Amino acid sequence: MFNISLKDNSVMQFDEPLSIFDIALKISDSLARNACCALVNGQPKDLRTILSNDCKLEILTFNDEWGRAAFHHTTAHILAQAVKRLFPDVKLAIGPKTADGFYYDFDGQFSLEDLDLIEAEMKKIVKESLPIDYFELDRQKALELMKNEPYKIELINNLPMDAKISFYRQGEFTDLCAGPHIMNTKFVKALKLTSIAGAYWHGDEKNKMLTRIYGTSFTKATDLNDYLEKIEEAKKRDHRKLGRELDLFTILDEAPGMPFFLPNGQTLKNILIDYWRKIHKANGYKEISTPMILSKDLWIRSGHWEHYKNNMYTTIIDEQDFAIKPMNCPGGILVYKTQLHSYKDLPLRLGELGIVHRYGKSGTLHGLMRARCFTQDDAHIFMTPEQIKSEIKNVIDLIDEVYSLFGFKYHIELSTRPKDSMGSDEQWAEATAALKSALIEKNLEFKINEGDGAFYGPKIDFHLEDSLSRTWQCGTIQLDFQLPEKFALEYIGADNEKHCPIMIHRVVFGSIERFIGILIEHYGGRFPVWLAPIQVKILPISEKFNSYAQNVFDTLNKNAIRTQIDMRAEKIGYKIREASLQKIPYLIIIGEKEVNTNQISVRSHHNFTTTIDEFIKNILQLQ
Ligand code: ZN
Secondary structure, rough: OOEEEEEEOEEEOOOOEEEHHEEEEHHHHHHHHHOOOOEEEOOOOOOEEEOOOOOEEEOOOOOOOOHHHHHHHHHHHHHHHHHHHHOOOOEEEEOOOEEEEEEEEOOOOOHHHHHHHHHHHHHHHHHOEEEEEEEEEEEHHHHHHHHOHHHHHHHHHOOOOOOOOOEEOOEEEEEEOOOOOEEEEHOOEEEEEEEEEEEOOOOOOOOOOEEEEEEEEEHHHHHHHHHHHHHHHHHOOOOHHHHHHHOOOOOOOOOOOEEEEHHHHHHHHHHHHHHHHHHHHHHEEOOOOOOOOOEEHHHHHHOOHHHHHHHHEEEEOOEEEEEEOOOOOHHHHHHHHHOEHHHHHEEEEEEEEEEEOOOOEEEEEEOOOOOOOEEEEEEEEEEOHHHHHHHHHHHHHHHHHHHHHHOOEEEEEEEEEOOOOOHHHHHHHHHHHHHHHHHHHHHOOEEEEEEOOOOOEEEEEEEOOOOOOOOOEEEEEEEOOOOHOOOOEEEEEEOOEEEEEEEEEEEEEEEEEHHHHHHHHHOOOOOOOOOOOOEEEEEEEEEHHHHHHHHHHHHHHHOOOOOEEOOOOOOHHHHHHHHHHHHOOOEEEEOOOHHHHHHHEOOOOOOEEEOOHHHHHHHHHHH
């Protein structure tokens, strides 16, 4: 006899071992129909898992993150099955789930027309209602089964010698896979292949370029349509496309992954930085700036060399090894060490807009969102143990203030100790408890990511949601007991003894460049007035009105309103069309009537006529 406790705290008793799917059937037909996988004592498990001991069971559907993952992963298998039916010579690599769907990497070439064929075949496989079975093989039999799939052979050979090797089979198709999977292909009611791209095997450009086919799937056609509409909108708003069209930034072959900011983009960046400085000053931060190149010895001492060297750029100066900073922390710590500190000076909040360089494989780069060089809006807070909770709460409030300004909703995740980490169990427990209690006292909901913390401490991540309901991880707050010890940091306590401070690492925007990328897509390039690189464009109807237009321009410019003027001898309709493509908040049209009445005509969300003084007053209020 064993007990299964369910999410609603009810308990089911069983005498004989049985599968999670059978338990779902006993609860209700509709749960069995919608079940995708389950959490057993918090661990994701396949519905086919046999239970025989007491445990906590949560059966998951498409509406749960892990449930959706199993559903999407099954759709990836359907994709691979369809490809094998149509193109038997194509070799299979891997097919994981993504944030909103799945992909599968194939060794073979496909055209866009092929995608239509493949999608049609996938729909056939769904109609065939193929049951999906699980089985395990020993290494030798697994290698034999996959003998025509060289990538699978490599994957099997990379598994530990004693690993059980698991497979899933649907109809004639079998794939090496750890699961979990749903029970039958028939549940994938709505699917779509969304794009095709090149991808290196293992993401390494030394390896062969494979073809990656992306797709997504839903339980209902209406959900798929909603999703596809959002994708269309996201394409229109792609920050790389808008970055070009609005002259914000560019990335050139001369510096892969390292953006060049053009005048409009730099203006936007400076506005964000000005705002950042203003709110940090108001919140008791001091600003510092530390060198970009620091000695290898420093990185060894900080632990970055051991844990992070594969992402670091290095250089040699006077026969000594240096590294270009991937993080600002050691620099901030050296600044702390330049002075003696008393407990009365703490908390010490040192902000730094530090440019960091982190190597990422070329396949992972994506405009401003994933770059090799970016500005972190970093700060390090040095404090006594008693100050931890209140400081964490202050940072939470600051992040909330910033995200609200841009109209972002957000959710919070707490990441705990990873495998590859420094420090004692007690320190990790204490640090994790401090973060948790700050969140609980702020009445904030949060999700726990086990094992996802930094190597030196647990962290709180802020995932903001943009206007297309996509989420982006931006702000983080990390608590760190390790680095202050490694660098022997000190302050003199009230007891006149030396103590080691505790550190917070935190960012609000995260990377300023990436935040700009998110803002571009969030606003679709139509920035609010205070943020718009060009706020006003003046368009005289003909040359006759150029001098009046120039006066208007000079007056706006004197009032620090970011203004452009278009005095070309083009038709006014043409000038207006061009200016609206630039998504400038206000266009001012100057013609006969405006000159005679000493006014301006403004085109914006609505059109109106006003005096220059009135217009300036209104804009300055929006700054
Ligand atoms: Zn740091």
